[in-house]
Amino acid sequence: MRLNAWIVSFALAGLAAAGPAAAQTYLNSSNITVTVGAGTSPGDFNNTFNNGATITKVIDAPSADAEEFHNQQTHIWYTADSLGGGLELRFDFQTEYDLSVLHFWNYTSEDYDVDSVSFTFYSGANVQVGTLSVAPALGSSPGIRAQDITLAAPLNVRYVTAFLTGSNRQVDFQNIGFTADVSAPIPEPETASLMALGLAGLLLAARWQRRRCSMASGS
Ligand SMILES: [Ca+2]
Ligand SMILES: [Ca+2]
Known part of the structure; x- marks a missing residue:
């Protein structure tokens, strides 16, 4: 029983060690990276x-x-034309992240600020994993600092689409940012086999040690 508990705790420790430190x-x-999406009006x-060369300003x-x-x-x-609409941005995080805070640096007056942002989140396999609509606050003045919006999810996000609109067709802002943790990977089959091999080796070593002790006490 005690050995079983030890094996379980060892296996859990091994699983924890298999993922990168958060x-x-x-x-x-x-x-x-960020690009202007085809959904832009x-x-x-x-x-x-x-012509797109400076979109990284956001x-x-x-x-x-x-x-x-x-x-x-x-x-x-x-500025959207008279038919309305908005600006679409497409983010590529390069790997999957679990998002914890959205940061938005808006313009400082209602005449030009962003009034609504609709986010759609996708995994590395391009599967939709969440949506979020926010009505960002006006930016602080004169120095603009981010409004921080805490997120409990989504998890495992690599690609994000953001559609930004203004009630008067004006979309003016400084930055969009995210605070995130690299998503914990699902262990690869090779990793799992290596862990099993390590566990078997450790058990053999423990058995050998016990035998050596009993032989020493018997002599
Ligand atoms: Ca900026
Ligand atoms: Ca506005």
């Missing part, structure tokens, strides 16, 4: 976009608590 990561231009980027905050000032180098301003 460490919170701030996702920005150093570890993820006809509209105008008002000279802040450079993921360039160095940390979740960074402060940005509103100028041509830091923000994106998009």
Whole structure:
């Protein structure tokens, strides 16, 4: 019984060791990519976009608590045409993450700020794993800091689509960011076999040690 308990705890420890140590990561231009999605409505980027070359301005905050000032180098301003609609962004996190906080740096006045964002989250296999709609607060002024929105999920997210709209067709903001943990991988078959092999070896060693002790005490 005691040995069984020991085996179980050893196996659990082995499983824990098989995954990487959890460490919170701030996702920005150093570890993820963003592009303008095909779902973007006809509209105008008002000279802040450079034909897409500068879209990384929306993921360039160095940390979740960074402060940005509103100028041509830091923000994106998009105006949907008279039919309405919005701006679609597509994020690729490069690997799967469990999301814990959404950070949004909005513009500072109602005339141009983002009024609604609809997120759709996908796994590494491109399977939808969640949606989220937020009405972000106005940005702080003059230095713009992020509004932090705590998320309990989704988990195992690699791709994200964000559709940003303004009630007056104006979409102006500084950054979108996420705080996340790398998702724990499901152990590969090889890893499981290696763990089983290690466990068998350890049991053999323990048995051999017991035999050696009993032989020593018997002599
Ligand atoms: Ca920015
Ligand atoms: Ca607005």
